[in-house]
Structures are given as structure tokens and as C-alpha cells.
Amino acid sequence: MSGELTVIVLAAGGGTRMKSKTMKVLHPVAGRSMVGHVLAAVQQVEPRRIVAVVGHQRDQVGPHIHALVPEALLATQEEQHGTGHAVRIAMEAVAAAGEVPGGTVLVAYADTPLLEAASLRRFAEEHEAAQRAVSILSGMVADPSGYGRVVRNEDGEVEGIVEEQDATDEQRAVREINSGILAFDAAFLIEALPKLSNDNAKGEYYLTDTVHLAREAGLHVGAHEIADVMQTEGVNDRVQLARTGRVMNERIVTRWMEAGVSVMDPATTWIDADVVLNPDVTLLPGVQLLGATVVEEDAVIGPDTTLKDCEIGAGARVIRTHGELAVIGGGAKVGPFAYLRPGTTLGIGGKIGTFVETKNAQIGDGAKVPHLSYVGDAVIGEGSNIGAGTVFANYDGAEKHRTVVGRHAKTGANNTFVAPVEVGDGAGTAGGTVVRRDVPPGALAVSGGPQRNLPRWALTKRAGTAQADAAAAALEAVED
Numbered sequence: 182m183s184g185e186l187t188v189i190v191l192a193a194g195g196g197t198r199m200k201s202k203t204m205k206v207l208h209p210v211a212g213r214s215m216v217g218h219v220l221a222a223v224q225q226v227e228p229r230r231i232v233a234v235v236g237h238q239r240d241q242v243g244p245h246i247h248a249l250v251p252e253a254l255l256a257t258q259e260e261q262h263g264t265g266h267a268v269r270i271a272m273e274a275v276a277a278a279g280e281v282p283g284g285t286v287l288v289a290y291a292d293t294p295l296l297e298a299a300s301l302r303r304f305a306e307e308h309e310a311a312q313r314a315v316s317i318l319s320g321m322v323a324d325p326s327g328y329g330r331v332v333r334n335e336d337g338e339v340e341g342i343v344e345e346q347d348a349t350d351e352q353r354a355v356r357e358i359n360s361g362i363l364a365f366d367a368a369f370l371i372e373a374l375p376k377l378s379n380d381n382a383k384g385e386y387y388l389t390d391t392v393h394l395a396r397e398a399g400l401h402v403g404a405h406e407i408a409d410v411m412q413t414e415g416v417n418d419r420v421q422l423a424r425t426g427r428v429m430n431e432r433i434v435t436r437w438m439e440a441g442v443s444v445m446d447p448a449t450t451w452i453d454a455d456v457v458l459n460p461d462v463t464l465l466p467g468v469q470l471l472g473a474t475v476v477e478e479d480a481v482i483g484p485d486t487t488l489k490d491c492e493i494g495a496g497a498r499v500i501r502t503h504g505e506l507a508v509i510g511g512g513a514k515v516g517p518f519a520y521l522r523p524g525t526t527l528g529i530g531g532k533i534g535t536f537v538e539t540k541n542a543q544i545g546d547g548a549k550v551p552h553l554s555y556v557g558d559a560v561i562g563e564g565s566n567i568g569a570g571t572v573f574a575n576y577d578g579a580e581k582h583r584t585v586v587g588r589h590a591k592t593g594a595n596n597t598f599v600a601p602v603e604v605g606d607g608a609g610t611a612g613g614t615v616v617r618r619d620v621p622p623g624a625l626a627v628s629g630g631p632q633r634n635l636p637r638w639a640l641t642k643r644a645g646t647a648q649a650d651a652a653a654a655a656l657e658a659v660e661d
């Protein structure tokens with residue numbers, strides 16, 4: 182920006198149409214709160230000062246805004262008497278902080294997550310270049326109901342904004358609407374705010390009345406039409422929330438495709454705003470990448486996989502998996518049907534296979550847990566192989582304990598490791614072993630006693646059943 186810029190973000194309204202315990206602007210779109218999206222766009226314009234006006238549920242909204250933008254100034258609007266009242270409170274907070282804003286003041290709403298920084302910047306620049314007292318970011322819409330209409334004279338000059346409830350039938354037919362985003366010359370705004378009245382249909386102080394005031398003072402006003410009206414659309418209910426989420430997702434998915442990611446089915450691929458992907462990643466249908474997930478190049482994810490806050494290494498393959506806070510090494514294979522819980526790490530070239538659940542498990546390079554297992558609170562050294570159907574019994578009913586399996590160990594199918602227990606490097610266990618005591622390096626653990634067969638048991642104990650009949654027939658055939 183050329184001159185000094187202050188941005189006011191209005192976030193005091195209640196959002197009753199959301200019918201939610203959660204304040205409207207805290208609802209997430211692509212994994213980030215609506216107000217978080219607006220603040221991110223605002224920050225990219227590099228204003229000198231950001232002021233957020235909070236009111237409803239400010240105990241939640243205020244700290245949330247401060248966590249995202251610690252230097253933002255919070256202004257409290259106890260009761261919502263309109264956008265003009267909210268901006269006055271914001272300007273008073275700036276003055277109370279000992280600052281005298283000069284240059285341009287931009288006003289935006291916290292419930293327009295699709296707003297892009299480039300649009301804000303262009304708008305502010307045009308406002309400054311035209312040396313206006315007020316500029317309106319306007320939009321042409323098919324159905325203008327509910328919006329303030331931009332009223333122009335015969336020469337096409339902007340005369341003012343008329344709110345729906347105060348408009349004549351002729352004004353209501355106007356399809357050019359006020360998006361709500363306005364730019365002001367700071368000195369004009371400071372003078373105009375105390376002059377606003379609430380003598381209107383809603384009994385509110387309308388910020389939009391500043392346009393009339395500027396005209397009366399013989400100052401320049403104007404409107405800048407935004408081509409992509411969706412960017413300024415506010416979210417008022419859950420239907421709009423879903424629609425906005427879809428548009429946001431389309432934007433994010435398109436951006437990653439442009440950056441070299443293959444997305445087989447954009448319509449069923451959901452990527453949160455803070456996810457990072459790399460070139461030549463492939464996403465198959467039904468993939469959700471959430472939170473702070475990072476996927477390195479050449480990895481193939483999906484189909485039907487959800488990963489939240491996961492790191493997936495280069496060339497890894499993750500199939501039909503649900504993962505959270507897991508780190509998967511390069512070239513590793515996961516799934517199909519794996520459940521990676523927090524604290525899972527899998528080394529380079531390792532495997533977490535079919536119907537395997539892992540939690541707080543560090544599985545080394547090249548180590549494999551291929552089938553039907555639960556691995557909780559465990560370390561498995563590099564190159565080790567865990568047999569099918571193994572349970573790491575980490576919980577004794579009171580406390581959780583760890584199991585440590587060394588390097589290049591080979592454990593048999595259907596083992597139970599009763600933690601705390603350690604299996605040494607290069608050790609092994611026989612099928613069906615219940616490992617209760619440590620296994621020294623290189624040893625083979627066998628826990629079951631020798632097998633005992635009770636002859637003709639079924640014939641007496643299961644007499645009269647199909648089992649007994651089958652046994653009798655087989656024995657007869659042998660005896661004949």
C-alpha cells in the first residue's frame with residue numbers, strides 16, 4: 182500500500198441464524214475459523230493497524246483473534262447499535278491507544294471467509310488514487326434482497342447507500358449492492374462518525390450513511406465493483422457455511438493442481454487451508470487432508486483416506502486410512518484399512534498394513550506390522566517384522582506400559598506382548614506366544630506348553646452333533 186492503512190474487522194454480531202453454541206465467526210471453513218480467513222487476507226495487505234470489534238461471546242472471540250494476530254487491537258462493543266456505532270468504537274479504541282490514524286481506513290466483516298487480499302489491496306489502492314472520502318466495494322447480484330443498494334444519479338455518480346428496509350420500491354430494484362466493505366479517508370471518517378443518526382427503520386447507526394455525509398460536504402465518493410461477488414458474501418446460516426466451504430475447497434484444490442499435484446476427483450477431495458503439498462503428489466478420490474498435514478513429493482494418498490495433522494514422506498503410499506498426528510516415512514506403505522492414532526511414526530520403507538491400529542508407536546525404518554494388529558505404546562526397531570494378529574497389551578487396567586522390540590526381530594503370528602516387556606535385537610517368538618518376560622537378543626520365545634490331543638473327545642463330549650458325526654465318519658474311514 183502507498184499510504185498508511187488501518188483495517189477494522191467487525192465481529193460483534195451474534196449470528197443467531199447459525200443456531201449454534203459456537204459464535205458464528207469461529208465456525209471453521211477449510212479448517213480455519215471464518216474470522217481467521219479474514220484476518221489472514223487483511224494481514225497480507227500489511228496495514229499499520231488491525232482493529233477487531235468484538236461483542237457477542239467476546240470471551241471466546243477476543244482470545245481467538247489475539248492468538249492469530251497478537252498485535253491486533255480489540256475494541257469491545259457491549260451492545261450492537263449498528264455498523265456506524267461499531268466503527269466509532271473501533272476508532273475510539275485506536276485513539277485510546279494513543280494513535281491518530283491517517284491515510285485510509287478499511288472496514289471489513291469477520292464473516293466473509295472468501296475475501297482475498299488482492300481484492301482488498303486493489304480496492305484500497307483505487308480509493309486512494311481517486312482521492313475519495315468514501316469508497317464502496319460494490320457487487321452486481323441477481324437477488325439483492327437484504328443488502329444495502331448503491332443509489333446513483335442520472336450521471337451514474339454514487340449518491341448514497343439505502344438499506345433494504347428504508348428503500349423505495351424503485352431503489353429496491355437496484356441490483357448493485359454494498360458488499361459491506363468500505364474504504365474511508367481517516368480524517369473524514371473521524372469527523373463523520375459522530376454525525377450519524379439512528380433515525381431509520383432499524384434504529385441503528387448505519388455506517389453507510391457516511392456516503393450521504395461526504396456528498397453533502399462536497400467530497401468525492403465512488404464505488405468499485407468486485408467481479409467475484411462470492412468473495413464478499415457473508416455467512417449467516419449453515420447452508421451458506423456449506424456453500425462457502427465448497428467454494429473455498431475448490432479454490433484450494435485448484436491452487437494445488439496448479440502447483441503440480443494430481444487430483445483425480447476434485448469434487449471428493451477436501452484440503453484444509455493450512456495443508457502443504459508438494460509437486461507430483463497424487464490424491465485419489467475421497468481424500469481429506471486436514472489441519473497442518475504435509476505431504477512430500479511422489480506420495481500417493483487414497484482412495485478414501487482422512488489425514489489430520491500428519492506428515493507423509495516422499496513416495497509413501499497411504500490407502501484407505503484414517504490418521505491423526507502421525508509421521509510416515511518416505512517410501513512407506515500404509516493400509517488399506519489402517520488407523521493411525523496420535524504419536525505414530527513409521528520409518529522409511531516401513532509398513533503398517535491391513536486392519537492395523539497404532540497409537541504412540543515408533544516403528545523403525547523397514548519395520549513391518551502387516552496384518553490385523555494393535556500396536557500401542559511401543560517401539561519397534563528397524564527391519565523387524567510383527568506377525569499377523571499381534572496385540573501389544575499396553576494397559577493393565579490401571580496404567581499404560583511400553584513394549585520395546587529391538588532391531589531385526591521376527592515375531593510369530595497371534596502374539597500378545599504384555600507390557601512392560603522387551604524383545605531383544607534379532608530375537609524371535611513362536612506363533613501364539615504370550616510374551617510376559619523379556620526376550621534376550623537372538624533368543625526364541627515359546628510360551629505355550631507342548632500340544633496335547635485328547636483322542637475321540639468330540640465323540641463323547643459333543644455326541645449327537647454334526648461335529649461328532651463328522652469326526653466319527655473320518656475315524657471310520659481311517660479304521661476301515
Ligand code: UD1
Nearest residue numbers: 191192193194261262263264267290328329359360361387
Ligand atoms: C450491512 C450494510 C449493508 C450491506 C450488508 C452486506 C450497514 C448499515 N448495512 O447490512 O449496506 O449490504 O451489510 O452484508 O452497514 N456488526 C457489528 N456491530 C453492530 C452491527 C453489526 O459488529 O453493531 C457487524 C456484524 O457482526 C456483521 C456486520 O457488522 O459482521 C454487518 O452487520 P449486519 O447487521 O449483518 O448488517 P446488514 O444489515 O447485513
Ligand code: CA
Nearest residue numbers: 327361415417
Ligand atoms: Ca449481514
